[in-house]
Amino acid sequence: xxxxxVIGGGIIGLALARGAAGRWPDVKxxxxxxxxxxxxxxxxxxxxxxxxxxxxxxxxLKAKLAVNGIRxxxxxxxDHGVKHEICGKLVVAVDQEEIGRLRDLLDRGTAxxxxxxxxxGQEEIREREPEVNGVAAVEVPEEGIVDxxxxxxxxxxxxxxxxxxxxxxxxxxxxxxxxxxxMVETNRGEYYADYLVNxxxxxxxxxxxxxxxxxxxxxxxxxxxxxxxxPEAERMVRHLVYPVxxxxxxxxxxxxxxxxxxxxxxxxNAVLALEREGYSWGRISLRDSxxxxxxxxxxxxxxxxxxxxxxxxxxxxxRAEFTRSLQRxxxxxxxxxxxxxxxxxxxxxxxxxxxxxxxxxxxxRDRALHLLNAPSPGATASLAIAEYLLDRIDESRT
Numbered sequence: 210x211x212x213x214x215v216i217g218g219g220i221i222g223l224a225l226a227r228g229a230a231g232r233w234p235d236v237k238x239x240x241x242x243x244x245x246x247x248x249x250x251x252x253x254x255x256x257x258x259x260x261x262x263x264x265x266x267x268x269x270l271k272a273k274l275a276v277n278g279i280r281x282x283x284x285x286x287x288d289h290g291v292k293h294e295i296c297g298k299l300v301v302a303v304d305q306e307e308i309g310r311l312r313d314l315l316d317r318g319t320a321x322x323x324x325x326x327x328x329x330g331q332e333e334i335r336e337r338e339p340e341v342n343g344v345a346a347v348e349v350p351e352e353g354i355v356d357x358x359x360x361x362x363x364x365x366x367x368x369x370x371x372x373x374x375x376x377x378x379x380x381x382x383x384x385x386x387x388x389x390x391x392m393v394e395t396n397r398g399e400y401y402a403d404y405l406v407n408x409x410x411x412x413x414x415x416x417x418x419x420x421x422x423x424x425x426x427x428x429x430x431x432x433x434x435x436x437x438x439x440p441e442a443e444r445m446v447r448h449l450v451y452p453v454x455x456x457x458x459x460x461x462x463x464x465x466x467x468x469x470x471x472x473x474x475x476x477x478n479a480v481l482a483l484e485r486e487g488y489s490w491g492r493i494s495l496r497d498s499x500x501x502x503x504x505x506x507x508x509x510x511x512x513x514x515x516x517x518x519x520x521x522x523x524x525x526x527x528r529a530e531f532t533r534s535l536q537r538x539x540x541x542x543x544x545x546x547x548x549x550x551x552x553x554x555x556x557x558x559x560x561x562x563x564x565x566x567x568x569x570x571x572x573x574r575d576r577a578l579h580l581l582n583a584p585s586p587g588a589t590a591s592l593a594i595a596e597y598l599l600d601r602i603d604e605s606r607t
Contacts, residue, residue, distance in 0.1 A: 230368055247364075262323060278591070294353050299337060315328060376395075378397055382396060434480070436547040442473075
C-alpha cells in the first residue's frame, strides 16, 4: 500500500488518518472532507461528554473500546492542551421502580472495568446535586467534559505534522476502480488510493454504495435538540446528571450537561431529521427525506414505537412539554429557565427490521473498510476505535 484515502473529517476519520500516518510512515495518507473545516457535523454537535462505558453491554465492541478510549482521549487532551475536565457523573433513579435497572448499570460498569463506581443514597445525591430528585444514584467519577472541536483541530494538525494531507472542500462525487486502485473523484479534483477508508458518518452508506457494494444498513438521521439554562438557573446542576435508561425505548433520555466553556445544556430529544444535516425543522432535503421514508425499516420502527415517536415530535414543538420531561430529574426547573440551545444529528444505522444497531458496524471489502455505525462513545473512544480499525486493515492486507 502506497496511498491511503480516508473519506470524512470527523473525529474518527481524523483519528484513523493520524494513526495511519504514524503507523505507516511510508504510506501517503490523504483525508478528504467536504466541508471547509474538520469536525463540522456529529463531532462538533455532540454533548461534549467524555463517556467511560457504563451503559454498554459487557463484551460488546463498544464496551471494550470505551474504557481504553476515554483514557487515551484524556491523555491526548493533556498532551495537546485541549480544554477538558473530569467532573464525574451521577446516573439517577428517580423512583423505586428504577432501582433494579440502576443496579444492573453498576454491574455493567464494573464488568467493563470502570474505576471508582459508587452507589449513592438520597443524602449523598443531595450533597452533590441539591436540586436533583432521586432515591439512589451511581457516581461515575471517570467521566467528564471536553472541547471536541479543539480535539479535531489538534488531530488534523498532528496528521499534517506526520506528513499526511487534509483536503477540505473535497466532497466525493464518484468512486471507481482503475487498474486495481481507487479513483476518487471530488469537486476539487481526482485522487488515487491503494486503500479506501469510509468514515463519512451521516453519508457512510452512500459512500459505500458509490464503491458498487450494497450496505447492510441504512443511515436514518435523528436530530437531538437541546436547551440551555439561563445563567441564574445554572446553579441547579453542578456536574453531569443522567437518567436511568428505560429498556422499552431505544434512546437514553434527556439529561443535564455542564459545558466545558461554561453553561449548562439539557436534552436531547430524538426526532427524525428531514435532512441528513438538518439541524432544525426548517432544513428539508427531498432526497434525504425520501431515503428515510422509503426505507421499510423506518416504518417498522415507527410501528414498534408509535407513542414514543409522536411524543418526541410534540416535545420538539413544545417547550412546556420539554420542560416537563426535564423536571423529572430537577423538579424546581421552570419553562422560563430555558434558553434556545444547539442541536445535533445522529447518524443512526437501522436494519431492515427497524431495529437500531447499537454497536459499531464495520464492513471490509477488497481494499476498502467501511465504518457504517459509530454510536456513542464514538467521539470519546475515537483514538481506540482508530487503532482497532487500523488493525483490521492490517489483517485484510495479509
